[in-house]
Amino acid sequence: MIQLEGLHYKTREPVKITVKNGYITAVEKHTGTPENSIAPGLVDLQVNGFKGIDFNEDGLTVEDVFEVTEQLWKVGITTYFPTLITNSDEHIQATLKVINEACQQNELVNKTIQGIHLEGPFLSKKNGPRGAHPLEHIKAPDWNLFSKWQDVADGRIKMITLSPEWENAAQFIQKCTTWGVLVAIGHTAATSLQIDEAVKAGAKISTHLGNATHLELPRHHNYIWDQLAAEGLWASLIADGFHLPENVLKVFLKQKHGKCILVSDCTKFAGLTAGKYTTHIGGEVELSDSGRLFIKDNPQMLAGSAQSLTWCIDHLVNTGITTFSEAIDMASFKPLSFINNKSIKDFQIGEPADFILFKSEKDKMKILQTIKTGEDLSNLFDF
Ligand SMILES: [Zn+2]
Structure with a gap:
């Protein structure tokens, strides 16, 4: 049994949480004066890589998966979905195999990687x-191919982002839904009708709404309005301060209130120092001092994200777009509620004991301790 004390991230009242066998057994008011705050562990459903390792590069090893997971623990992540982007069949299979092996070899990694996002x-x-x-590998939804990947992954693919503009998309979405795979709409140029059909077939969320779009769109009939208007459809947002302007974030958050999830969509450049780097597909990118990752020869173009969830939380709070507890919820209980299809709003008896202890320093969250199913991972931290 362990007991954790901290200022509750919502109420700011001292709280004492008791944990047994990895689960919360009691949540009580505390009479002490803890210095640090306690919040749920952070959950990131879109992680391409971290600190020099990309899940999508050739030659990924089991140790690489361990290393990324460990680095993510340090920034407060207790649950994440490694995210595989478009690639050849062979490449996707090889990567799924490695991630599956990593989960089989290490129980703590297995508990942290609660699914794979394709x-x-x-x-x-x-x-x-x-x-x-890459255009050469983009194709129409193919259930046989997907089933093959799901076999290789031992059923760990829990989420797939697709575009409903393919003719057979609705049938494919229905099959995914039947088999318990969450379907996200993203990287799409679908029509209003196609988006409507996708939602009716079971699509549950928009992936990084507002990004991966045309630079210009028809003012009324476009896929952003359609997804915003779709009742019941959740949205994941990259709130790093670079991917979406503040006013867009404000409007998206208002319209999708209660159904928003923060994702970092971080690449291997997250966690690295500012500088110039070469990507695995050969392009030159630059990470600025301000944390923005862009194409070196075309600085207007973002080259993905280089920030983790704490950065996104800080951005929402420091710009006054949300309160601190709202931002934390969108990076913890909301994604957990989404993937588990149940509403989790606070520390609850019977839930896994995943926490962060932190303090705020100069408008930034500083993670002091990460606890995964009752296990203190702070020996990984350098104080
Ligand atoms: Zn994307």
């Missing part, structure tokens, strides 16, 4: 919506 290859071929996904 972002592609059933996306839009159109420039803009396609983003950086």
